[in-house]
Amino acid sequence: MECxxxxxxxAVRFEYEYRNKEGKWFRAYGNENWEFDENGxxxxxxxxxxDLEIKEADRYL
Structure with a gap:
């Protein structure tokens, strides 16, 4: 993750992997921009x- x-x-750039209920693996990646008020x-x-479906063998572990 980059900030x-x-x-x-x-601004945050992220990438993570997860598995759904059916056991399929996905890689989620993207960018987020956040703005905060004076109270934080x-x-x-x-x-x-x-989201990109991937094979278990293609995981980054």
Missing amino acids: LYNKNRI LMKKRYANIN
Whole structure:
């Protein structure tokens, strides 16, 4: 995960893997931009998230 921040804003790039109820593996990846108010509460959230089905052998472990 990568993070960039400036005052009340942060940009995060992420990637993770998960398995659904049927046992299929997926890799989720994307970017999020967060903006916080003066109390530290999230004011805005923009997200771009993609899911890609993968074989268990292709996991990053």
